[in-house]
Amino acid sequence: MTFSSNERFDSASDVPAEERPVNERKALSVSAALNIAKSIISENAFHIVGEVSELNQKPGYKAVYFTIKDENSALPCLMWMNRYKSAGVPLRLGARVEVVGKFTIFTPKGRMNFDVSSLKLAGEGDLRAQVAKRALMLKNEGLMDPARKRSVVAYPATIGLVTSPRGAAVHDVLRTLRRRYPLVKILFAGVPVEGKQAAADLISGLETVIRAGAEEVLLVRGGGSLEDIMPFNDEALARFIAQSPVPxxxxxxxxxxxxxxxxxxxVRASTPTAAAEAVSPSRFELLEALDSFGARMSQVFLHRIERSINYVNAFENRPLFRDAHYLYANDLQWLDHTQARLEGALGRFGEADKVKLEGVGLRLTSALPHMITSQLQSLD
Structure with a gap:
């Protein structure tokens, strides 16, 4: 800490001012006194725990202003917006937090604040240790093995959605699905996503939409602290997800x-909107797919038509189609040959019968007088 010479020494004496009685020291200006106090109290960092009792976070502010308290005292705090966003811990009234920072004085108003450099929920370290231990156990059992995981359905007809009925997450998902994939049917199970019973409610919601016919399910929620998302670190929920019959x-x-x-x-997405995009082909992708499919079908049909034309042309060039007699020429020749054979046979049969008849006639002629004479004699 450094003081100017006119503040540390009296002009008439070489005795340091702080060693002389207070009433004999040279008076400081308000600004000088506050600057001295600011330089003293800002030298050391402190680690403080307390409950958030006031919160002022407005759009456009460069910092978040809040107050933490215990049973006896309250401490006004500020945290610059870039630090607050990096911390990833949304403040809320009643939350117990641990803050690290330094005291500072806003000299224009003479107000003391605690300038927070880091922020986390009180007891968050224990929660992280519990989650890490549970995650390692499940990993060793193979629940996180990529080979076990399934791909999303390319063009699902029915998608399940499990989340809180209130909040931005459900609206973000529905808006995204309607914009990208309006043909899909959505089965919605609205359940609590935080609290002691939330894990059991999440499992129940998953069971409901799967039983109703969902081909895949979105399990989503908006942002929150580590404590808020603890239901999603539940062992029973993790085992249900791993054993689910659908992605x-x-x-x-x-x-x-x-x-x-x-x-x-x-499949893991960073936000509810990203999850909805992961399971829904966009309208433009569908149109492109249909155009591509139509082009391939046209090529297939044209190829088949061309093959049919070539097939017909091949038959047209055969002798059978150029001269119809080619179809039954052999049969006609066979008929002509058969007819000639029949006529020859009939001719031969006719000559033989004629000779036989003439022989019979001669025999009858010669025998007839004798037959008449015999008959006359029998009459006498």
């Missing part, structure tokens, strides 16, 4: 942490 896609908007549900899910 489950998570979109849990909490960065930089990744929940166990994210690790086990078939």
């Amino acid at each position: 489950i896609i998570t979109g849990i908007g909490h960065e930089p942490d990744t929940s166990i549900a994210d690790m086990v899910a078939d």
Whole structure:
């Protein structure tokens, strides 16, 4: 700490001012006194825990202003917006937080604040340790093995959605699906996404939409603190996701942490909107796919028509189609040959019969007088 010479020494004496009685020291200006106090109190960093009792966070502000308290005292705090966003811990009234920073004085108003450099929820370290231990156990069992995970359905007819009925997540997903893939049927299960019973409610919601016929399911929620997303670190929920008969896609908007549900899910997206995009082909992609399919079908049909034309032309060039007699010429020749054979046979049979008849006639002629004479004699 440095003082100017006219503040440390009296002009008539070489005795330092701070060693003389207060009433004999030279008076400081308000600004000088506050600057001295500011330089003294800002030298050391402090680690403080307390409950958020006031919160002022407005659009356009460069900092977040809040107050933490315990049973006896309250401390006004500020945290610059870039630090606050990096911390990833949304403040809310009643939350117990741990802050690290330095005291500072806003000299124009003479107000003391605690300038927060880092922020986390109180007890968050224990929660992280629990989550890490559980995640390692499930990983060793193979629940996070990429080979186990399934791909999303290319063109699903029915998609399940499990999230809170209130909040931005459900609206973000529905808006995205209607814009990109309006033909899909959505089965919605509205359940609590935080609290002690939330994990059981999430499992129940998943069971409901799967039983109703969902081909794949979106499990989503908006941002929140580590404590808020603890239901998504539940062991029973993780095992249900791993054993689900249909793909489950998570979109849990909490960065930089990744929940166990994210690790086990078939597909993990960073936000509910990104999850909806992951399961829905866009309208433009569908049109492109249809155009491509139509072009391929046209090529197939044209190829088949061309083959049919070539096939007909090949038959047309055969002798059978150039001269119809070619079809039955052999049969006609066979008929002519058969007719000639029949006529020859009939001719031969006729000559033989004529000779026989003439012989019979001669015999009758010679025998007739004798037969008449015999008959006359018998009459006498």
